[in-house]
Amino acid sequence: MFKTFRPGGIHPSDNKLTAGSEIRGLPVPGQVSIPMNQHIGASPKILVEKGDLVKVGQLIAQEEGFISANIHSSVSGKVLKVDAVVDMSGYKRKAITIKVEGDEWLEEIDTSTELVKEISLERHEIVRKINESGIVGMGGATFPTHVKLMLPRGKKAEYLIVNGAECEPYLTSDHVLILEKAEQILTGTSIMMKALDVDKAIIGIENNKLDAIAHMSTQAEHYPGIQVQGLKVKYPQGGEKQLIQALINREVPSGGLPIDVGAVVFNVGTLLATYQAIQKNKPLFERVVTVTGKYLANPGNLMVRIGTPVSALIEACGGLPENTGKIISGGPMMGKALNSLEVPIIKGTSGITVLPDTESTRKEIHNCIRCSKCITVCPMGLEPYLLMPMGERELFERMEEEWTMDCIECGSCSYICPSNRPLLDYIRLGKVEINKIRRARKN
Amino acid sequence: MSPIVLYTIISLSATGIAAAIILFVIAQRFKVIEDPRLDLVEDALPGANCGGCGFAGCRNFAEACLRSDNLVKLFCPPGGNDTMAEVAAILDKEAVEKDPLVAVIRCSGSFAHREKVNNYDGAASCAIASSLYSGDTGCQYGCLGHGDCVRVCEFDAIHMNPETGLPVVTDDKCTACNACVVACPKDIIELRKKNKRDRKIFVSCINQDKGGIAKKSCSVACIGCGKCEKVCPHDAITIENFLAYIDPVKCKLCRKCVPECPTDAILEINFPPRKEKEAEIKPDKGAETAVEPIASDNTDAEPKSE
Numbered sequence: 232m233f234k235t236f237r238p239g240g241i242h243p244s245d246n247k248l249t250a251g252s253e254i255r256g257l258p259v260p261g262q263v264s265i266p267m268n269q270h271i272g273a274s275p276k277i278l279v280e281k282g283d284l285v286k287v288g289q290l291i292a293q294e295e296g297f298i299s300a301n302i303h304s305s306v307s308g309k310v311l312k313v314d315a316v317v318d319m320s321g322y323k324r325k326a327i328t329i330k331v332e333g334d335e336w337l338e339e340i341d342t343s344t345e346l347v348k349e350i351s352l353e354r355h356e357i358v359r360k361i362n363e364s365g366i367v368g369m370g371g372a373t374f375p376t377h378v379k380l381m382l383p384r385g386k387k388a389e390y391l392i393v394n395g396a397e398c399e400p401y402l403t404s405d406h407v408l409i410l411e412k413a414e415q416i417l418t419g420t421s422i423m424m425k426a427l428d429v430d431k432a433i434i435g436i437e438n439n440k441l442d443a444i445a446h447m448s449t450q451a452e453h454y455p456g457i458q459v460q461g462l463k464v465k466y467p468q469g470g471e472k473q474l475i476q477a478l479i480n481r482e483v484p485s486g487g488l489p490i491d492v493g494a495v496v497f498n499v500g501t502l503l504a505t506y507q508a509i510q511k512n513k514p515l516f517e518r519v520v521t522v523t524g525k526y527l528a529n530p531g532n533l534m535v536r537i538g539t540p541v542s543a544l545i546e547a548c549g550g551l552p553e554n555t556g557k558i559i560s561g562g563p564m565m566g567k568a569l570n571s572l573e574v575p576i577i578k579g580t581s582g583i584t585v586l587p588d589t590e591s592t593r594k595e596i597h598n599c600i601r602c603s604k605c606i607t608v609c610p611m612g613l614e615p616y617l618l619m620p621m622g623e624r625e626l627f628e629r630m631e632e633e634w635t636m637d638c639i640e641c642g643s644c645s646y647i648c649p650s651n652r653p654l655l656d657y658i659r660l661g662k663v664e665i666n667k668i669r670r671a672r673k674n
Numbered sequence: 675m676s677p678i679v680l681y682t683i684i685s686l687s688a689t690g691i692a693a694a695i696i697l698f699v700i701a702q703r704f705k706v707i708e709d710p711r712l713d714l715v716e717d718a719l720p721g722a723n724c725g726g727c728g729f730a731g732c733r734n735f736a737e738a739c740l741r742s743d744n745l746v747k748l749f750c751p752p753g754g755n756d757t758m759a760e761v762a763a764i765l766d767k768e769a770v771e772k773d774p775l776v777a778v779i780r781c782s783g784s785f786a787h788r789e790k791v792n793n794y795d796g797a798a799s800c801a802i803a804s805s806l807y808s809g810d811t812g813c814q815y816g817c818l819g820h821g822d823c824v825r826v827c828e829f830d831a832i833h834m835n836p837e838t839g840l841p842v843v844t845d846d847k848c849t850a851c852n853a854c855v856v857a858c859p860k861d862i863i864e865l866r867k868k869n870k871r872d873r874k875i876f877v878s879c880i881n882q883d884k885g886g887i888a889k890k891s892c893s894v895a896c897i898g899c900g901k902c903e904k905v906c907p908h909d910a911i912t913i914e915n916f917l918a919y920i921d922p923v924k925c926k927l928c929r930k931c932v933p934e935c936p937t938d939a940i941l942e943i944n945f946p947p948r949k950e951k952e953a954e955i956k957p958d959k960g961a962e963t964a965v966e967p968i969a970s971d972n973t974d975a976e977p978k979s980e
Contacts, residue, residue: 320807592793656796656797657797
């Protein structure tokens with residue numbers, strides 16, 4: 232029996248072009264720029280200076296503030312500059328640029344491929360180690376993982392939910408991880424179960440990845456308390472709240488967190504990083520990135536060092552096709568169009584999607600015909616057709632009353648709209664403005 | 675007359691009189707005593723409810739005028755000094771004269787001057803575009819051109835020029851109500867002192883990048899070279915973060931800085947034609963020979979610093 236969430240959801244064609252391809256290692260580039268704002272929360276404190284020599288895995292920026300994360304060097308070499316570099320949005324942000332010299336790893340890192348199943352660390356030690364290793368949510372939200380593990384007082388986790396849904400079209404990085412690193416992910420799951428003191432874990436995988444469900448199920452038999460659950464293909468199944476609803480049929484209250492219904496959700500990539508940090512002493516400095524696109528000569532899943540420019544990935548996949556319209560960081564539904572090819576890969580980059588101009592341009596906007604399709608597909612039960620004109624007229628306080636802050640920005644409404652209305656654009660604007668209003672109210 | 679008609683007339687009249695008495699009593703009891711000057715003040719105001727004064731609307735502003743002891747902190751930008759004098763006369767208070775202001779657009783990056791590096795096809799709103807990314811050209815400070823300022827203007831004083839993709843302010847209509855300044859997510863619009871015959875000189879750029887980077891993204895960007903700062907006889911120009919700023923109060927509109935600017939980032943508007951002025955400037959330069967070598971040194975140093 233395959234499960235799914237209700238209400239809403241859409242079925243975009245999944246275009247998983249790289250589903251069958253193995254993880255390829257991308258050669259270390261000549262130079263990397265490691266941005267300091269790779270996670271949600273405060274920027275960390277920079278520990279290196281121009282001219283310093285660093286090794287792979289060396290701490291180069293220390294977390295500062297409650298929600299923050301450490302950043303480690305992904306290469307060995309000399310720090311060229313600590314300066315502002317253009318990031319995904321086109322604005323300049325602090326980054327450390329390192330010129331690569333050789334590939335010298337820190338000695339503490341265990342580079343053997345042997346699987347270590349035994350968990351020797353205690354609960355608080357696990358949390359500390361995750362904190363030190365700079366692990367953040369690798370599904371794309373990049374929330375620092377150690378903060379998630381510090382449960383609010385009085386709250387108890389019942390379920391650990393593992394997100395292997397990968398509902399975003401085109402992307403296959405989680406899929407290949409399940410196929411190639413199932414045991415590591417399962418060990419990572421056991422570590423997290425120990426850290427959270429839960430005895431039940433459910434891994435949710437969509438049924439367009441039957442090979443992954445089969446492989447994970449066989450492997451999971453050796454791990455007590457871990458269950459694999461197939462899910463019907465539906466976007467946005469990988470949304471945290473949707474996944475909880477699909478797997479344990481509980482609804483996260485408005486403005487609440489998964490822990491309010493006794494669940495904690497991690498992406499498979501985060502669990503692999505956890506395994507590597509705890510068992511192999513390897514901090515987070517590389518990740519799998521799906522580089523895909525219908526017209527790319529050689530799309531694939533690449534193991535990439537954090538800070539590598541996007542251009543290096545596209546070069547490795549056969550160069551930029553002539554008819555390129557947009558290059559998106561992430562998938563086509565929730566990804567963000569890139570401004571420049573020199574933007575570095577960060578901890579949350581799950582894919583680079585190259586879309587042709589014919590598919591990437593928006594169509595002409597027409598009037599709303601009150602078909603209510605946007606209401607039908609909204610997984611949070613909102614009324615996008617109503618929220619958009621409110622955003623246009625700057626009625627942000629009314630938008631707040633209409634639960635705009637519950638929007639998960641999945642884009643299902645904009646996708647389904649037969650009049651091509653930019654629904655999500657205005658809802659997102661509303662969210663920004665409501666946050667400003669809330670901040671003003673607090674002061 | 676049949677008795678039915680009679681009864682009807684009597685009963686209806688009685689009801690009417692009773693209702694009138696009740697209404698009269700209620701009206702007396704809940705009577706709001708209002709200063710008659712409030713209406714007079716409101717009539718004197720432009721009635722645009724633009725919010726430029728910082729209050730919710732014209733009546734709100736009129737109430738504030740009535741309440742406060744003096745009019746020092748109160749000013750109606752659309753009405754200007756005339757309106758405030760009128761209000762002061764009605765209330766028998768002293769009004770403070772303020773220099774009239776006008777909105778200027780501090781970006782000259784038209785399509786011809788700024789190359790597009792990507793295509794934005796989302797919702798046509800500057801607020802949305804700027805929350806997503808830095809803009810469709812290489813300059814992260816420049817005008818996005820979706821016209822949020824045009825939409826908020828209550829006075830029809832600002833329009834988009836389709837040829838340049840930049841907004842244009844009609845000085846006569848602009849009341850300096852500040853609505854466009856607030857609406858612009860890039861903080862490009864500034865209220866500056868209105869001079870005689872609407873003349874103005876200002877740095878039409880807010881790019882804070884280093885000269886080379888700024889020039890690369892836009893051919894009319896301020897590169898912060900400092901030539902204008904040196905030539906200004908009134909100390910009106912300051913350079914901060916590779917960006918020149920002309921203080922509207924100190925500036926005497928001598929126009930010496932304009933020809934100095936290597937990127938034409940300083941604009942002069944509503945001045946008589948340049949020809950005669952250039953003739954004036956040249957002898958000036960010739961006279962001040964000491965200035966000359968410094969200026970040429972600068973031109974030499976310029977490419978190196980970029």
